[in-house]
Structures are given as C-alpha cells and as structure tokens.
Amino acid sequence: MPQEAPARVVRELASRGYNAEREAVTLLAGADDSMAAIETVVESLSPDTLKVTREDVEAGLERSGSKRGTAHDGGDGGDGADGDGGDVAGGVDAGIAGDGVGAASQGGTGTSSTDTPQQDPSVSTGEDTTNRSRDGSSPRDVDDVPVETKGEGSFERTVDEALRAIDVAGDVTGHSTGTGAYDDFVSVFRDRYDRLGSKLRGRVNHRPTDSIEDMVGGSDVGLVGMVNDLRSTKNGHWIVELEDTNGVFPCLITKGRDLADLVDELLFDEVIAIEGTLSDDGEIVFVDELYFPDVPRTYEPSTADRHVQAALISDVHVGSQEFMADAWHRFADWLHTEEAEHVEYLLIAGDMVEGVGVYPNQDEELDVIDLYEQYERFSEYLKEVPGDMEIVMIPGNHDAVRLAEPQPGFDEELRDIMTAHDAKIVGNPSTVTVEGVSILMYHGVSLDEVIAEFPEGKASYDDPHKAMYHLLKKRHVAPQYGGHTRVAPENQDYLVIDDVPDVFHTGHVHKLGFGKYHNVLAINSGCWQAQTDFQKSVNIDPDVGYAPIVDLDTLDVTARKFV
Ligand code: D5M
Ligand code: FE
Ligand code: ZN
Numbered sequence: 208m209p210q211e212a213p214a215r216v217v218r219e220l221a222s223r224g225y226n227a228e229r230e231a232v233t234l235l236a237g238a239d240d241s242m243a244a245i246e247t248v249v250e251s252l253s254p255d256t257l258k259v260t261r262e263d264v265e266a267g268l269e270r271s272g273s274k275r276g277t278a279h280d281g282g283d284g285g286d287g288a289d290g291d292g293g294d295v296a297g298g299v300d301a302g303i304a305g306d307g308v309g310a311a312s313q314g315g316t317g318t319s320s321t322d323t324p325q326q327d328p329s330v331s332t333g334e335d336t337t338n339r340s341r342d343g344s345s346p347r348d349v350d351d352v353p354v355e356t357k358g359e360g361s362f363e364r365t366v367d368e369a370l371r372a373i374d375v376a377g378d379v380t381g382h383s384t385g386t387g388a389y390d391d392f393v394s395v396f397r398d399r400y401d402r403l404g405s406k407l408r409g410r411v412n413h414r415p416t417d418s419i420e421d422m423v424g425g426s427d428v429g430l431v432g433m434v435n436d437l438r439s440t441k442n443g444h445w446i447v448e449l450e451d452t453n454g455v456f457p458c459l460i461t462k463g464r465d466l467a468d469l470v471d472e473l474l475f476d477e478v479i480a481i482e483g484t485l486s487d488d489g490e491i492v493f494v495d496e497l498y499f500p501d502v503p504r505t506y507e508p509s510t511a512d513r514h515v516q517a518a519l520i521s522d523v524h525v526g527s528q529e530f531m532a533d534a535w536h537r538f539a540d541w542l543h544t545e546e547a548e549h550v551e552y553l554l555i556a557g558d559m560v561e562g563v564g565v566y567p568n569q570d571e572e573l574d575v576i577d578l579y580e581q582y583e584r585f586s587e588y589l590k591e592v593p594g595d596m597e598i599v600m601i602p603g604n605h606d607a608v609r610l611a612e613p614q615p616g617f618d619e620e621l622r623d624i625m626t627a628h629d630a631k632i633v634g635n636p637s638t639v640t641v642e643g644v645s646i647l648m649y650h651g652v653s654l655d656e657v658i659a660e661f662p663e664g665k666a667s668y669d670d671p672h673k674a675m676y677h678l679l680k681k682r683h684v685a686p687q688y689g690g691h692t693r694v695a696p697e698n699q700d701y702l703v704i705d706d707v708p709d710v711f712h713t714g715h716v717h718k719l720g721f722g723k724y725h726n727v728l729a730i731n732s733g734c735w736q737a738q739t740d741f742q743k744s745v746n747i748d749p750d751v752g753y754a755p756i757v758d759l760d761t762l763d764v765t766a767r768k769f770v
Contacts, residue, residue: 212236212540213361214591219245220259225252227259229594234264237361244268362545366595370513371551371642373597378637379613379701391696396433396476399700400452403478403682404431406500411480416449416456424487430456431480434473445470447494449481458483458492469497471662472677477686500682502725508709511642511759516549518542518754521556521650521714522734524605525588526581528574529737530561532588534752537769539591550756552641553596556714556732557603557650559585559625565605572739578607582624589627598630599639603650603715611695612636612652612685612702636684636701638708644759647708651715651731653678653685653692658716668747671731672720675711679704679724710757717742717749721764728762730755 213236220227220235223245227235238244248259248267256263385391404413411429419428432449439445445460445467458481460466473479482496520538524530541547560581561573575581589598601616602608608615614635617625622632633639636649657674658666666674678684682704685692694702710728719733733750742749752770757763 213543214536214540216241216245217591218536220249223249225249225259226257228261230261231259231264233361233363234261234268238268362543362548364543364548364593364595366548366551368595370515371597372640373552373599373631373642374640375599375631375633376638376640377701377705378616378634379697380616380632380634383613383615383695383697385695385697387696391698394698395694395696395700397452398698399476399683399703400433400478402700402703402705403500404451406682407431407478407480407498410498411482411496413451413480415453416451417453419456419485419492420489422485422489424485424489426485427482428485428492429480429482430458430492431478432456433478434475437470437473437475446491447473447481449479456492457490458494460494460497466494466497471665472680474656474660474681474687475690476688477681477683499680501680502682502707502727504725506707506726508726508728508762509643509645510709510762511644513642514549514758514760515551515642516547517552517554517641517646517757517759518550519554519556519646519710519712519730519732519757520735520754521712521732522558522603522717522736523555523585523588524558524561524734524736525585526573526575526578527561527736527739528572529739530574531735531737531752531770534769535588535735536591538752538754538767539588541767541769542592542596547756551596552759553592553598554639554646554648554712555598555600556648556712557601557635558605558714558734559600559602560605560607561736562605562607566741568741579620579624582607582621586625586627589625589630592628594628596628597641598628599633599637599648600625600630601633601635601637601648601650603635604652609695611693613695613697614650634701638706642759644710644762645706645708646710646712647684647704648712649678649684651713653687654713654716654731656685656687656691659691668716668718670720671713671716671718672722672724672729674716675713675729675731676722676724679707679711679727679729709762717747717751719750719753719755719766721755721766728757728764730757730764 213232216232216235217227235241235244248264251267251270252263408431411431413429413431430449432451434447435450435455436448437445443462447458447460448455449458460470478500480498481494483492483494485492542550563576563578570576575584602614604610607621608617612635616632616634636647639646639648654671654674657677658668666677684702684704685694688694708727710730712730714732716731717734718731721728721730732755733753735752736749737751738749752768754767754769756765756767
C-alpha cells in the first residue's frame with residue numbers, strides 16, 4: 208500500500224477543517240493507510256481542536272492499533288510538508304480539498320542540449336499514467352491513483368536555506384512615475400534609444416540623421432535608429448525610416464537580397480543599426496548591413512555552485528472553470544517527493560488567476576466570480592507546495608494590476624491574501640538572480656504580436672521559445688508601441704533587456720517550449736488551464752500541466768508533465 212504525499216494529507220485534514228503541525232502530517236503520511244489513519248485521528252480529536260498535533264496523531268493511532276510507516280520517521284530534520292513556522296497551513300476550502308486526487312508525479316525527461324531548439328513536449332515527457340478527467344469530474348477515489356513514491360511516501364525534504372541566494376533587479380514596483388503625459392513618452396523612448404543605441408554604436412560609425420543630407424552622394428553612412436516606419440515601394444523594395452534624437456532618415460532595403468529576409472523581423476519602435484551608401488541625391492541610404500542589439504554568440508551564462516533546481520511555471524488561471532486542479536495537486540505532491548528534493552525555487556510568470564472582465568464573455572467561464580476570492584484560492588493552492596520553497600511571482604494580463612507594461616507587483620491588499628511562503632512579489636518584467644543565475648521573468652503579451660507579425664518559420668505558437676529569441680535579439684521584451692501590448696511610459700524603459708540574462712522565462716501563450724539562443728536558455732512555460740472556448744475558436748491548443756524544471760548548475764531542462 209503506497210504511502211501518501213504530505214500535501215494530500217494536508218488537504219484531507221483541511222477539508223475537515225483542521226490545520227496540522229508538520230510532524231503530525233509526516234506521521235499521517237507515513238501511516239500504512241493514511242486515509243484510514245486520518246479518519247481515526249479525526250474521530251478521536253476533542254471538539255475544540257483546531258490544529259492537529261503530533262500528540263493527537265500518536266494518541267489516535269495508538270488507540271486504533273494502526274502502525275506508523277517504516278519508511279521514514281518524521282523527526283525534526285528538515286522542513287516538512289509545509290514550512291511556515293513548522294505548522295501546516297490549513298483552511299483549504301472544500302472546493303479545493305474535496306477534489307480527491309492522489310499524488311502522481313509523472314513523466315520522463317527531456318534535457319535540453321546547447322543550441323538545439325526544443326521541443327515537442329509530447330515527445331519529451333512521459334506518458335499520462337493516470338488518464339483522469341479534468342477538475343470537477345474526477346471521482347473522489349484515491350486508491351486507483353498511482354503514487355510515485357519510490358517506497359518513501361513520507362520522504363521529508365532536507366534543504367539548507369542558508370545556501371540560497373535570491374536578488375531582484377529591474378522591477379518597476381514602487382518606482383512608477385508615469386503620468387501618461389506626452390513628456391513621459393519622449394523620455395521613455397529616449398531612454399530606450401540611448402541604452403539600446405549604446406550597444407550598437409561600436410558596430411557602426413553613427414551619423415546623426417540631420418547631418419546625413421549634407422554628406423556627399425555615395426558616402427558610407429552608419430546610422431543607429433529606432434524603427435519609425437516601414438513600408439514597401441511599388442517595386443517591392445522596403446523603406447525603413449530610422450529615427451534618432453535629431454530626426455528621421457529613410458533607408459532602402461532592396462528586394463531579393465539576404466537582408467530583405469530580415470525585414471520580416473522588424474517591429475516598430477525597436478532600435479537597430481544599419482550601414483550603407485548614400486544615394487547620389489542624398490535623399491536615401493541604400494542598406495548593406497543591418498544589426499540588432501542582440502546577444503553575443505559567445506555569451507557564457509553563469510551557473511549555480513551546487514545542484515539546485517527551479518520550477519518555472521505560469522498561467523495558473525485559478526478561478527477559471529478550466530483551471531486544472533488535479534494537475535496542480537499532482538505537481539504540488541510531486542514537489543514533496545525525493546525526486547523533487549532539489550527543486551528549491553518556484554518562479555511563476557504571471558496569470559495567477561483568471562481575473563474578471565479580461566476578455567469579452569469571460570464571465571461565462573468563471574468558476575470563481577470574485578476577484579479577491581480567486582486570489583484566496585490561488586493562495587491555498589500555493590500552500591500545497593513545500594513550505595521551504597522560495598517563490599517569486601510577477602503579474603500577467605489576467606492579474607489585478609494595471610495592464611500596461613511594465614506592470615508593478617501586486618498591491619498590499621493582494622499581498623495580504625498571498626502570504627503563503629512569504630513569496631517575492633515583483634513586477635513584470637523583473638530580473639531575478641537565483642544563486643548566480645539571472646532569470647529574466649516576463650509574462651509574454653508581446654509574444655502574441657511577434658507570432659502574429661512574423662512568418663510561421665520564425666515564430667509560431669508551436670515554438671514559443673523561437674518568438675522569445677527575437678525579443679532577446681532586440682534586447683527588448685515588448686518593442687512595439689500601440690499594438691497588442693500596452694506600454695506605460697515611465698522615466699526609463701523597464702522593458703529594455705540591459706544585461707543578457709542566463710535564462711529568459713515567459714508564459715502567456717499557454718504553450719511549452721524551450722531552447723537556447725546564443726547560450727541563453729529561453730523557456731515558455733505552459734499553463735494550468737484547459738482549452739477555453741475562445742482558444743478553441745482560434746485553434747489554440749494549450750500545453751496544460753507541465754512544469755519545466757531547470758538545473759541551475761547546468762541549465763539543463765526537464766519538462767515534467769502532471770496531467
Ligand atoms: O492568453 C492565452 C493565449 O490566448 C494568448 O496567446 C492570448 C490568447 N487569447 C486568449 N483569449 C483571448 C481573447 N479573448 N482575445 C485574444 N487573444 C486571446 P491569456 O492571457 O492567458 O488569456
Ligand atoms: Fe495566461
Ligand atoms: Zn496571459
């Protein structure tokens with residue numbers, strides 16, 4: 208008889224209205240028949256018990272003659288099922304706890320290799336061994352669910368929190384100055400131009416736009432500019448109008464040249480450099496070379512000094528009828544197993560909840576209609592993961608913060624709701640450095656734009672990481688102003704990718720994909736929401752219930768599947 212995962216014990220107790228000490232959970236998880244033991248212990252509790260203690264469990268089990276499991280005696284060693292002060296956070300409401308699904312960590316592995324774009328998740332991950340229907344329709348029957356415990360159902364994590372290091376940069380939270388006034392737009396674009404331009408100045412001999420027309424026809428010209436306009440001529444050539452701080456200048460890219468292929472990749476408002484020759488009449492530059500700020504090919508990412516892992520997820524969408532609670536429970540349960548012993552960090556790249564009024568007719572698919580209640584539920588789900596885990600979260604377009612990017616982290620009211628694990632709540636985007644590995648977290652709304660505007664081969668929903676490569680190449684997470692992505696002007700451009708990250712983590716498009724671009728690991732995490740009616744109508748087939756796990760010492764990735 209397999210032993211139970213602690214998270215499941217927590218849920219069972221919570222569904223009966225009890226909190227529990229960590230040691231009590233460990234004992235129950237290690238019992239020969241945890242569910243029976245829970246019943247016995249609960250029956251023997253005095254009516255005024257709120258929190259189940261170790262003594263309660265021992266007394267209850269003794270009375271019934273149940274034996275404790277032998278695999279592991281709780282002890283005091285590490286942080287148990289949930290670390291907050293040694294107690295297990297309870298109070299999970301029945302809607303969650305009543306969804307009786309056992310632990311089943313699943314899946315094979317798919318390890319990324321350098322420079323090899325990844326990856327069809329259905330190939331890289333193990334097959335579905337439980338084959339359960341999604342949340343709401345699964346029977347409350349746990350015995351038939353395989354629990355992958357490797358014979359150590361009561362495995363207890365032992366982590367050394369002193370070895371951890373986590374640091375956040377580039378977060379707008381608390382620094383937003385934008386008023387939306389015209390001046391703010393001028394300053395944010397100027398900042399973008401200065402910072403990205405400085406990465407390009409070494410590559411071309413920049414001539415200010417207003418001095419080019421005074422040059423002799425046929426001169427060599429270098430120009431660093433922001434893409435102000437892009438149009439085709441009647442002969443099928445392209446005119447890219449570049450803007451610097453002095454004005455604009457038109458540059459011609461002739462059709463049929465290799466360069467013309469790059470026109471497909473241009474977005475308005477991004478900063479590029481060109482080299483070319485001034486026309487005889489001094490009116491236009493014929494482009495010979497085009498440069499993006501880019502990531503150096505020789506970039507050498509930093510890695511952690513020890514074997515430690517991070518789970519990178521996003522798009523939980525709690526509150527949606529399509530939220531896959533079963534998959535989440537399996538994920539949380541798996542985190543308590545020995546296999547996940549080194550997973551000490553959990554990064555969540557936005558869309559914690561489904562939100563309210565985000566898309567037209569969205570209310571028809573809401574399971575929880577109150578926004579704050581959605582966050583309360585989310586917080587309860589978060590409590591299922593081991594209490595010692597370090598959690599970082601940024602908001603997404605479904606979250607209750609301003610939609611325009613950069614988005615500040617959640618406000619006090621929401622922080623008060625999401626107190627579990629003392630998570631680090633930061634803005635979108637933010638760069639989180641975990642034990643030396645810098646991880647740029649960005650929700651990913653601009654990916655829709657890149658995918659919509661680029662040809663299929665350069666960016667698609669099936670290969671979301673390739674769309675991410677373009678953002679790295681542009682060194683900007685959302686270059687185009689005025690399209691899908693709403694951008695709020697601030698006194699600086701928080702969306703510029705100033706320093707090359709070691710890992711780039713996005714979500715939003717609900718597709719799993721990862722690969723390396725010039726040695727930077729790009730990961731788009733999938734989601735925890737099954738296909739919505741809207742997504743069905745536009746053929747978006749989401750990758751649900753995956754958690755990519757990154758080895759911070761090697762930057763290898765294993766995609767784990769929990770559906
Ligand atoms: O977005 C999930 C994905 O689905 C993302 O690629 C946008 C797209 N999506 C979902 N609903 C809509 C509507 N109503 N209009 C346009 N695009 C949509 P998420 O932000 O998680 O909902
Ligand atoms: Fe989402
Ligand atoms: Zn989103």
